Amino acid sequence: MPNHTLISQCRKDFPILKREVNGYPLAYLDNAATTQKPKSVIDAITNFYENHNSNVSRGVYTLAEEATEIYESGRDAVANFIGAEDSGTIIFTSGTTESIKLVSSAWGQKNLKKGDRIILTEMEHHSNIVPWQLAAKSYGIELVYWPVTTEGRLDLALLEELLTNSVKLLAFTMVSNVLGCINPVEQITEIAHSHGVPVLVDSAQAVSRMSIKVSEWDCDFLAFSGHKVYGPTGIGVLYAKKERLEEMLPFQGGGGMIRHVEKQSSTWAVPPQKFEAGTPPVAQVPGLKAALEYLKQYGIKQIERHDNELTEHALNQLTEFPDLELYGPSEIQNRTGVVSFNLQNVHSHDVAQVLDESGIALRAGHHCTQVLHERLGVPATVRMSFGIYNDPSEIDRMFSALDQARAIFLH
Numbered sequence: 001m002p003n004h005t006l007i008s009q010c011r012k013d014f015p016i017l018k019r020e021v022n023g024y025p026l027a028y029l030d031n032a033a034t035t036q037k038p039k040s041v042i043d044a045i046t047n048f049y050e051n052h053n054s055n056v057s058r059g060v061y062t063l064a065e066e067a068t069e070i071y072e073s074g075r076d077a078v079a080n081f082i083g084a085e086d087s088g089t090i091i092f093t094s095g096t097t098e099s100i101k102l103v104s105s106a107w108g109q110k111n112l113k114k115g116d117r118i119i120l121t122e123m124e125h126h127s128n129i130v131p132w133q134l135a136a137k138s139y140g141i142e143l144v145y146w147p148v149t150t151e152g153r154l155d156l157a158l159l160e161e162l163l164t165n166s167v168k169l170l171a172f173t174m175v176s177n178v179l180g181c182i183n184p185v186e187q188i189t190e191i192a193h194s195h196g197v198p199v200l201v202d203s204a205q206a207v208s209r210m211s212i213k214v215s216e217w218d219c220d221f222l223a224f225s226g227h228k229v230y231g232p233t234g235i236g237v238l239y240a241k242k243e244r245l246e247e248m249l250p251f252q253g254g255g256g257m258i259r260h261v262e263k264q265s266s267t268w269a270v271p272p273q274k275f276e277a278g279t280p281p282v283a284q285v286p287g288l289k290a291a292l293e294y295l296k297q298y299g300i301k302q303i304e305r306h307d308n309e310l311t312e313h314a315l316n317q318l319t320e321f322p323d324l325e326l327y328g329p330s331e332i333q334n335r336t337g338v339v340s341f342n343l344q345n346v347h348s349h350d351v352a353q354v355l356d357e358s359g360i361a362l363r364a365g366h367h368c369t370q371v372l373h374e375r376l377g378v379p380a381t382v383r384m385s386f387g388i389y390n391d392p393s394e395i396d397r398m399f400s401a402l403d404q405a406r407a408i409f410l411h
C-alpha cells in the first residue's frame with residue numbers, strides 16, 4: 001500500500017482530526033508527547049465499560065471471568081507485539097515512568113549497593129534519570145553518563161570505556177524524544193552483556209514507529225507507555241526477562257500480588273502478578289490491545305516508511321533556513337520523526353504560541369530532558385513529532401507559519 005493511502009485511510013479513523021483550532025484544521029505535530037486515539041481504541045474502552053466491567057483475577061462470576069480473560073488476552077497481545085516469547089514477562093504499569101521506577105526499586109533493592117555504578121546517556125528523559133538519582137541516594141550508587149556526540153548520537157566505542165567492573169546496569173533510550181536518533185539496541189545490549197551488565201531499554205518513543213524484538217535483542221528490561229502508541233493514558237508496560245523477574249523484590253504491596261498474608265509477614269504471588277499490586281489499569285488493557293491491533297493492520301514496516309518520508313521532508317526544509325538550528329542528526333539513517341529546532345533569537349515558547357494561532361500543535365520547552373539541553377547549550381527547543389496520520393502538507397503549513405513568527409518577533 002503506498003503511503004498516501006495510509007494517510008487518507010487512517011486520518012478518518014481519528015475523530016479528533018476533524019476538529020478545527022483557531023479557525024484552521026488541526027495539524028497535530030506533538031506525537032512524541034502523546035498520540036491521538038483511533039475510534040477502535042475509544043470503542044474498545046467503551047465496550048469494556050458498557051459490557052464487561054468488573055475487577056480482575058478476583059471474582060468467580062461471569063463478568064469477573066470475562067474481565068480477567070480480556071485483561072490476560074491484552075497481556076498476550078503485548079507479548080506478541082514486542083516479540084516476547086512468554087506473556088508472563090509482561091507487567092502492566094501506569095506508564096514508562098512507573099515501569100522504570102519499578103526496576104529502580106524492585107531490581108535495585110536486590111542488586112545495588114554502595115560503590116556500584118549505573119550508566120545512563122545524556123539524552124535520557126527525566127523518567128530515566130530521576131528514579132536512578134533517588135536510587136543513588138538510597139543505595140549510595142554513582143550515575144555515569146554516556147555522552148552524546150556533536151551529531152546527536154551515541155559513540156559505541158566510548159561505551160566500552162565506561163563499562164568498568166562496578167557497573168551494574170545500563171539504562172538507555174531507544175529513540176531520543178528530542179534528537180530523534182535511533183540507538184542500536186541489539187548492538188548496545190551485546191556490548192553491555194559482554195561485560196556482564198544487564199540493560200534497560202526505554203522504548204517510549206520507539207514502539208509506535210518501529211518493530212521491537214525483545215527476545216531476539218536479549219534486552220533485560222524494556223519499558224513503554226500506552227498513550228504514545230495510539231492507546232489510552234494510564235497504562236504502560238514493563239517487559240523483564242524471566243530471570244530478572246525472579247530476582248526482583250515486590251514493588252508495591254497490596255491486593256493481587258500476594259500468595260498468603262499473616263499478621264507479620266506475607267508470601268508473594270508469582271510474576272507478573274507479584275508486580276501488579278492493587279487494581280490494575282483494567283479498562284485500559286482492551287484499549288491498548290486495540291491500539292496494537294490498529295498498528296498491525298497498517299503494518300509497522302509501512303508506518304516506519306511513512307515516518308521516514310515525513311522526517312526527510314521536514315529535514316530538507318529545515319536545513320534550507322540559515323536562521324533555524326536543528327538539534328539531532330541531519331541525515332535520515334537511524335533517525336525517526338522527532339525533529340527539534342530553534343528559530344534564532346526567538347524563544348521556543350513564542351514560536352509555539354504563534355504556530356498555535358494557525359492550528360499547529362507542537363511542543364516547546366526542555367521536553368523533560370534538561371541534561372540533554374544543557375549538553376546542547378540551550379534551555380529549550382521547538383519540537384515537531386510525527387504520527388501515522390500526519391501529512392507532508394502539515395509540515396509545509398508549519399514552515400509557512402514560522403514566517404509569521406519571524407515577521408512578529410524579528411522585525
Ligand SMILES: Cc1ncc(COP(=O)(O)O)c(C=O)c1O
Binds near residue numbers: 177
Ligand atoms: C523517551 C521517553 N521516556 C519516557 C517518557 C515518559 O513517559 P510517560 O510520561 O508516559 O511515563 C517519555 C515521555 O515523553 C519519553 O519520551
